[in-house]
Amino acid sequence: MLDSEFYDELEIQDPDEREILLFESLARHLAAVREETPYFQNLLKDINPMEIKGRDDLAALPITRKSDLGDLQKNDPPLAGMTTVAPANYLRLFQSPGPTYEPEADGKDWWRMGRALFAAGMRPGDIVHNTFSYHMTPAGMMIESGARAIGCAVVPAGTGQTEQQIQAIAHIRPSAYAGTPSFLKIILDKAREAGADVGSISKALVSGEALPQALRDEFRDNGIQCLQAYASADLGLIAYESKAMDGLIVDDRIIVEIVRPGTGDPVAQGEIGEVIVTSLNRDYPLIRFATGDLSSVMTGLSPCGRTGMRLTGWKGRADQSTKVRGMFVTPKQIADVLKRHPEIAKARLVVETKDGTDAMTLKAEADIESGGGGEELASALGETLKSLCNLRGDTHIVEPGSLPNDGLVIEDTRGRE
Numbered sequence: 001m002l003d004s005e006f007y008d009e010l011e012i013q014d015p016d017e018r019e020i021l022l023f024e025s026l027a028r029h030l031a032a033v034r035e036e037t038p039y040f041q042n043l044l045k046d047i048n049p050m051e052i053k054g055r056d057d058l059a060a061l062p063i064t065r066k067s068d069l070g071d072l073q074k075n076d077p078p079l080a081g082m083t084t085v086a087p088a089n090y091l092r093l094f095q096s097p098g099p100t101y102e103p104e105a106d107g108k109d110w111w112r113m114g115r116a117l118f119a120a121g122m123r124p125g126d127i128v129h130n131t132f133s134y135h136m137t138p139a140g141m142m143i144e145s146g147a148r149a150i151g152c153a154v155v156p157a158g159t160g161q162t163e164q165q166i167q168a169i170a171h172i173r174p175s176a177y178a179g180t181p182s183f184l185k186i187i188l189d190k191a192r193e194a195g196a197d198v199g200s201i202s203k204a205l206v207s208g209e210a211l212p213q214a215l216r217d218e219f220r221d222n223g224i225q226c227l228q229a230y231a232s233a234d235l236g237l238i239a240y241e242s243k244a245m246d247g248l249i250v251d252d253r254i255i256v257e258i259v260r261p262g263t264g265d266p267v268a269q270g271e272i273g274e275v276i277v278t279s280l281n282r283d284y285p286l287i288r289f290a291t292g293d294l295s296s297v298m299t300g301l302s303p304c305g306r307t308g309m310r311l312t313g314w315k316g317r318a319d320q321s322t323k324v325r326g327m328f329v330t331p332k333q334i335a336d337v338l339k340r341h342p343e344i345a346k347a348r349l350v351v352e353t354k355d356g357t358d359a360m361t362l363k364a365e366a367d368i369e370s371g372g373g374g375e376e377l378a379s380a381l382g383e384t385l386k387s388l389c390n391l392r393g394d395t396h397i398v399e400p401g402s403l404p405n406d407g408l409v410i411e412d413t414r415g416r417e
Contacts, residue, residue: 004123005305011306011308012306014307015307026278030047030049031049033285033287037285039080039082044287058278063290065289065290066100082284082286083103084283090103092138094233096136102233107283109148110236111138111142111145112253113147113229113236114150116231117152117178119227119241120227120241121176121202125151126147127153127172127175128153128155128175128177129165130147131183131184132180134158163194165187169187170197177204177206178205181206181210181219181226188218203226205226206226211226227243227245228241230293230313230314234284235277235289236281238254238291239251242302242304247302248310249309249310250309251308253279258275262332270297274292274318276289293317295312295313297309298311320409322412324391331409334409335409337362338364343368344377344381345365346364348410349361350362351412351413353414359394361393361396362382363395363396364398365397366400378396
């Protein structure tokens, strides 16, 4: 660790140098993974790893979707042939809802959570009250391994049993909290009702839920600085917040892309899309892993001095598939419609109820003056929509930039009507 501000040199290295080193590592990583894992041996059989030299080359790599992981593991248990380690040689094997299964190999801070905890102010000698689950899922161990890497003691509190947890906090006097923001609020509220002193907690790292500004302010009023981490059971740490509280800084050992939901196509800078992660973890290599989460990339560098890519935070879910008149419509189908009409920059399918029945309208951005050209394009778009989705819908050509930047490809309004 460098000093009291940065975890290590990786956090402040030159961004261009980081990019070069990442993609040099990726080429070697892909070559090894293709040799050592049955799943990626098949998936990457037509890929020359040495040709993946930068971000523009990533689109050549196939995507593996988190939403498909359950079926892949069911067909090839326990871990779909995606690992370089025999299941019996892992340190732990976990089950997450779905169910899906995740491994943990031996090694210091295997999930890389120490960086997020350090950015949240945790230091050697702190005691961390860890309320993430230790039962079957890896969340509790993810935090614990990161805390131990820093040199913190851990109270393995897990979930529930609020009164018992309040009693432990009042007695042990931990300086830090890890868990969901909603459970921290419950602890504070219940402790106030019980007259218990939980004021030893002055810093918190939260994840698993959105952190509204009002709740962050409430924690601050209780003397707690609360920062966020974005992590998953499959990938470990993805991004983390620093004390600048200006975006989430991407971890230095992964490559993050933002793509249009349902595709592998990158979106424009600042546009919301699906988070795609390529992990350089050789024990459990996940290549272009589609998380199903929406976010966007921020421009510039963090005021805190860290130089990594920044994300704007969690903006919703990318899996927007819905059923219209008994037929499923997916973001990929809408993406396929657009591929047939390259003059369309962006589109959004709005599903609603009209006269008691399902109706859908495809709104498409195109730089075409109103008149015959727009009408012809709308008509052709309607025919393509019907052909690829087996459903008829209205089509409207709208001004470029007029559709919301929220990552939605399919907006289903029926539940709000």
